[in-house]
Structure formats: structure tokens, C-alpha cells
Amino acid sequence: MNLPATDIRTAPAEKAPKRQRHIAEEFRGKFYVYFCVLLMIVIIFSIVYFIASRGLAPFIANGVSVKEMLFGLKWNPEGDPAAFGALPFLFGSFATSLLAAVIAAPLGFCASVFMTEIMPKFGKTLLQPAIELLAGIPSVVYGFVGLSVIVPFLRDTFPGQGIGILAGALVLSVMILPTITTIATDALRSLPSGLKEGSYALGATRWQTISRIILPTTLPSLLTGVVLGIARAFGEALAVQMVIGNAPHIPHSLFESATTLTSIITLEMGNTTSGSLHNNALWSLALILLLMTFVFVFVVRVLERRVKR
Template sequence: MEQPAVMNKKRVQTGSTTRAFAKPHVIEEWVGKVYTALCILVLVITIGAIVYFVSSRGLATFFVDGVSLGGLLGGLKWEPEGDIPLYGALPFIFGSFSTSVLAALMAAPLGMCAAVFMTQIMPGFGKKVLQPVIELLAGIPSVVFGFVGLSVVVPVLRAIFPGQGIGIAAGSIVLSLMILPTITTIATDALAALPRGLKEGSFALGATRWQTIYRIVLPTTLPSLLTGVVLGMSRAFGEALAVQMVIGNSPHIPHSLFESASTLTSAITLDMGNTVMGSTHNNALWSLALILLSMTFVFVFVVRFLERRNKR
């Protein structure tokens, strides 16, 4: 192999010394660099293409078809096939937000307490048995969650509360089960990563385990715990299938938690097959997708912000 230019200084010396400092790994280095660069390029192009495609379609609703932005975001009626087509997406936006917020509200305390139990109270058993079980929960396909929701949650709700059992309540219960592993796993990692010195410092001052947990452990890890909740919410926001199976899918803002409602994702999956590419109805669905995408970005930013606060 040729001596690279960097080795110029050595070249003055004898040939054997120069060889001793040769760079036999240049090709390996380059292969590695090029390969990893290609991988990242594929990722960037894919993401860029998705964002471009969704935006161009989603924005066409407003710029080409003349639907007003306020009418879409604030409109209460979704009747794309009516005599006067109406594209009010507020019921879907409301459904998405209410199900994911309620799901997070239910799953966050459960997940955090489970994480506290696994890391602070029974670390051995928690690590060996509970954590794998929770990770297993994360691997269950969403259709199974939806099916369980349909055959267990909905009938139970129907028996206890007025209405058919379907609706926001059923949707958020199913979602809370789905995001529980996300919240628990992130909370567990955060709690386990807490420096031992902090807890010992608290114990050494005569604090009990509970005092240490709620005065030191939880406040210190709060940003990471919230990161888990936001990631869980973002998963709930994007989940389509399981919610769609139990929420009822009528495009109205419901009057109670037990009345049929709809979400952005379920509206897209249900309607997409029935529309013609390029039609206003189709573009309006892309607008819904654009809303979903923007919300995902918001969630990512919130997570970033929390992580930065955590590092400090």
C-alpha cells in the first residue's frame, strides 16, 4: 500500500521505520465510513420523503381544494361525501387527544409505581421476573390488545355504565395497557441509573425508604419519568388499530366517555381505502396525517427538552 501523505515526516527516515508506521487499515476505515454514511443517508431520505409527501398532500387541501384551515381544525362536522362536503376534523383531534391524555393519566402512576417497586423495593425479583414480563407486554401486537378490549373491556363498561361500552373510555383503557410497558421501562431505567450515593446519603441522615423515594428518588428522576410518559402518549396518539376496534368510530365529539367517538388515526385507516387519490376527501385525510405528524414532532421536542433539563 502507498504511504499516505500524513506520514511524510517519517519518510525521511529509513524504509523500515516508515513501514513500521504504515496504515494497513485505510481500506477498512473507508468501507466503514462509507457504509455507515449510506445507512444514515437512507434514513434521512426516507424521513424527508415522508414529511414532503404528507405535507404536499395535506397542504393541498387548503391551497388546491380551498378548504379553510380554521374550518378543518375547528369544524365539528365531517361529511366529505355530503351534498356540501364538510371537512371538520375537530372530533378526530379531540378523540385523539382525549384518549391519549386519559391513557397517559391512567398508565403513568401505574408504570411509575411499578418501576419504584422493581428498582427500590424488590430489586432482585424485579429485575429477574417482573421486568421481562413487562417487556413481554410491549411485544404483544396491537390487534390482540384491541381484541381483548373488545371482548373484555367493552362488555364490562357496558355492564357498569350507560351506553354501548364503546367510546373514549374503552379506547383509553386499551391504550393505557399498551403504553404501560413504555412508561414502566423508561422509569425503571431512570430509577436504576440513579447514583447509589444519593440514596445512601438520604438513608445516612435517618430517612426511611419511603422518605428517600418520595423526597430524593422521584424528584431527581422526574424529567426522565416524564420523558417516559410523553413517549407513551406519543405512542398512544399514533396507535390506530386497537383504538379503532373499541372506540366506535362515529365522527362526533361525544357527550360522555361511553359514547362512540373517533380518532385521527381511525378516521384515516377507515376512510383511506374508499377515496380516490387526489380527490378533496383523500387530501383531507392527508391533512389529518399531517396533524398527526406535527404532533409527533411536538412530542419529540418535548422529550428533547426534558432530556436536556435532566442533564443540566
């Protein structure tokens, strides 16, 4: 049946405005996305440039030795002569972060195996939300709990005052546990079911399948979670500051007071004048933190490439 002449004439005219609207919407969407990406790039480079320009000032303008800052043991920027040894802070940051990862990694791996291989329904409905809830607790709460529970326990059980490297590592281990557990759980759930079925078909038990097939196959992804957890612990300030003691020296045991890069920055930054040598030296510590973050990101990228292979 032929359409009326009026319908034939108006059909193309009605499609044209719709096509124009679609083109306009697509243009606005692309513009918004590209604008957000460009804004993120500008913000990132601006932050890096600002920290680098302030952090390099002591070495360029004031003649501070890089070797002294990285390997010196005394920190006294306002002394006569001034000392800029940041090795105790570096030691405290690495000691607490690595020890926290050593404590949290087995717990996170075991929890992820339990949620994916042993009791997946219970883990998915109750255990995983409970673990992920830990990520939303403010760091000051972790520090207060550590100061009220962990420090008295260590003081009554071991020699010392309770504050120190071990107290900070225990607090950080709980803080990074959700990161390690979540990434490990996602890695185990994304594993092809054919690997497990083939292992069972060959007569392997569930534990043999977990220990010899599942964990070795997902090891790069598991290590990615550990590295991200270390990066999270390395940049934490307030919770560690409340339980580590903030003593600027290298401790000889896990029960002695120490300090970290983030702790010394937060403690002294407010008491310095912008542009002074002391202030710029603290920015140098911030630059070291930034460089360590780049190192952690690089390690994560390397591990991700191994997973894709």
C-alpha cells in the same frame, strides 16, 4: 543479537499491506456509516415532503379553511356542500391518549419503584421481562382482548354499550405501560447511590427517600416516558378503532362512542380515489398527526435538556 539481512528487508514490506488493509477497512466502515445516515435523512425528509405536499393540497388548491378543519364539528368531504370539520377526531385522539397516560403513568412509576428500590432482584429477573413482553404483542390482539373483555365489562357495569373513550383509553394504557415503565426504571437505576445513602444517613425512611429524593430528582426522565407513551397512544389506530365505536362526534361522557384521527384515516382512505378532495383531506389529517409527533419530540428534547442540567 542482530537480525538476518533478509528479515530486516522484509519487515517493512510485511507491515505495509497490513496498514493498507486497515486503511481500507476504516474507509469502508466510514462509508457504510455515512451512507446509512444519509439514507435515513433522505427517507425522513421524503416522508415529510410527501405528507406535507398532499396534506396542504386541500388548503392551497381547493380552498378548504384551516379554521374549519381544526374547529369544525361536521365531517362530510363528499357532501354538498362539503364539510371538513376534524375537531371530533382531534378530541377523540387527545382524550384517549391523555386518559391512557393518566391511567398508565402511576402504574408504571410504581412498578419501576418496586423493581429498583423494593425488590430489585425479583423485578429484574421476572417483573421487568414480563412488562417488556407487553410491547411485543400485536395491536390487533390488544383490540380483540379489549373487545372481548373490557367492552363487555363496561357494558355490564356502566351505562352505555361499553364502547367509547374509556374502553379505548384502557386498551391504550396497557399498550403504553411498557414504554413508561422501562424509561422510568432506567432513570431510577441511573440515579447516583450517594443521594439515597445521604438520605438514609440523615434518618429518612425508605418511603421518605423515594417520595422526597428519588422521584423529584428523576421527574424530568419520568415525564419523558409519559410523553413518549402519549405519542405512542396518539398514533395507534387498529386497537382503538376496534373498541371506540368510530362515531364522528364529540362525546359527552367517557361511555359514548367517538373516533380518532388514525381511525378515520384507516376507515376511509381505502374508499377514496388518489388525488380527490376526500383523499387529500385525509392526508391533511395525516399531516396533523405528523405535526403532533414533532411537538412530542420537541417536548422530549426539552425534558432531556433538563435532565442533563
